[in-house]
Amino acid sequence: MANITLKEIAHSYTGESENPDDFALKRLDLTWRDGGAYALLGPSGCGKTTLLNIISGLLIPTRGQILFNDQDVTRLSTEQRNIAQIFQFPVIYDTMTVFENLAFPLKNRGRSKKEIEPRVIALAQMLGLENSLHTKAQHLTADLKQKISLGRGLIRQSVNAILFDEPLTVIDPQMKWELRSQLKHLHKKFGFTMIYVTHDQTEALTFADEVVVMYEGKIVQVGTPEELFEKPAHTFVGYFIGSPGMNIVPCELQGRTALVKGQSIDLGTSYASPTSKNVKLGVRPEHLSLNPPGEEGLPVRIVKVDDIGRHKIVKVALDDAIFNVIMPEVAAMTGDMGSLVMSSDHVNIYVDENRVTGGTL
Ligand SMILES: Nc1ncnc2c1ncn2[C@@H]1O[C@H](COP(=O)(O)OP(=O)(O)OP(=O)(O)O)[C@@H](O)[C@H]1O
Numbered sequence: 076m077a078n079i080t081l082k083e084i085a086h087s088y089t090g091e092s093e094n095p096d097d098f099a100l101k102r103l104d105l106t107w108r109d110g111g112a113y114a115l116l117g118p119s120g121c122g123k124t125t126l127l128n129i130i131s132g133l134l135i136p137t138r139g140q141i142l143f144n145d146q147d148v149t150r151l152s153t154e155q156r157n158i159a160q161i162f163q164f165p166v167i168y169d170t171m172t173v174f175e176n177l178a179f180p181l182k183n184r185g186r187s188k189k190e191i192e193p194r195v196i197a198l199a200q201m202l203g204l205e206n207s208l209h210t211k212a213q214h215l216t217a218d219l220k221q222k223i224s225l226g227r228g229l230i231r232q233s234v235n236a237i238l239f240d241e242p243l244t245v246i247d248p249q250m251k252w253e254l255r256s257q258l259k260h261l262h263k264k265f266g267f268t269m270i271y272v273t274h275d276q277t278e279a280l281t282f283a284d285e286v287v288v289m290y291e292g293k294i295v296q297v298g299t300p301e302e303l304f305e306k307p308a309h310t311f312v313g314y315f316i317g318s319p320g321m322n323i324v325p326c327e328l329q330g331r332t333a334l335v336k337g338q339s340i341d342l343g344t345s346y347a348s349p350t351s352k353n354v355k356l357g358v359r360p361e362h363l364s365l366n367p368p369g370e371e372g373l374p375v376r377i378v379k380v381d382d383i384g385r386h387k388i389v390k391v392a393l394d395d396a397i398f399n400v401i402m403p404e405v406a407a408m409t410g411d412m413g414s415l416v417m418s419s420d421h422v423n424i425y426v427d428e429n430r431v432t433g434g435t436l
Pocket residue numbers: 088099117118119120121122123124125126274
């Protein structure tokens with residue numbers, strides 16, 4: 076097992092180019108710690124699969140190096156890198172039994188029956204496949220077939236990393252939760268480095284200790300689920316994480332005050348005036364509340380109230396700046412005006428879409 080380091084990696088499917096737009100992956104540097112549980116999260120087309128294939132060796136990057144500890148593996152195959160990869164759709168042998176499918180990666184490497192059998196049985200139990208061990212894979216449901224794929228990825232103890240590319244796409248929604256928690260449990264038990272690609276924030280945040288967020292071929296943040304929620308490093312992370320996402324509105328900075336549509340918001344700390352005009356204030360709907368009109372807060376118009384069961388999502392307008400506010404189910408809403416309250420502890424400031432902290436400009 077090894078730390079995996081991506082050093083100045085960039086990739087263009089059309090080969091070396093002077094034009095940055097030709098690169099599906101822009102230059103990136105990152106180390107995946109040995110034994111870490113990572114999610115690689117981002118919208119369709121942002122470069123997740125490209126990055127995963129570069130780590131596994133299915134793709135050689137146009138620029139840069141991949142190191143496993145200190146060894147340069149950039150030109151080594153997946154097999155030489157000793158990586159297991161699990162794809163969106165089951166990759167199994169239909170004519171083999173579940174047992175034979177699970178045993179295959181070990182048998183293929185010449186392991187003895189004595190070593191293979193207990194490992195297959197133990198893993199089948201962990202994945203809930205123990206009652207199907209002697210059934211031919213072709214007779215199983217898509218869920219069970221994908222469980223076999225997962226099992227084949229997990230069967231070898233010596234792999235450097237296991238890469239999952241949207242592995243729960245074909246899984247029934249109810250089973251998804253179960254499989255995700257099984258994977259988390261298996262990660263704790265075996266301690267493999269796991270990298271889990273998904274565009275689904277719930278999958279990413281429940282599986283990973285650390286989430287790598289990609290946007291337009293770049294890594295925009297690496298952080299714990301809590302860091303992504305509380306301090307999104309880029310406005311995209313603010314929008315993408317959370318439901319609804321972060322409220323992000325243009326503002327002007329004046330020392331420790333942000334002006335939004337002429338209204339002052341205390342930031343609790345002083346910011347230098349940025350040279351860029353692209354300055355925004357971000358605050359999560361969970362960190363806003365509404366007082367009755369005339370009380371403390373910014374005067375807002377209530378545009379819409381959606382009652383979604385456990386809480387209400389109230390859409391309010393400060394002039395033409397829109398904020399979503401999450402309010403308790405029991406909150407009484409009267410009239411169409413209110414006062415919007417936000418605490419400076421939860422306000423983030425963005426210059427050119429990147430988060431800045433007080434005093435750093
Ligand atoms: N084989 C290829 N040849 C040319 N361009 C490609 C190839 N594979 C991917 N791309 C392009 O590279 C960019 C990144 O694609 P990639 O599949 O890595 O994104 P992704 O984040 O995994 O998306 P998805 O979630 O839809 O799979 C996209 O613009 C895509 O069109």
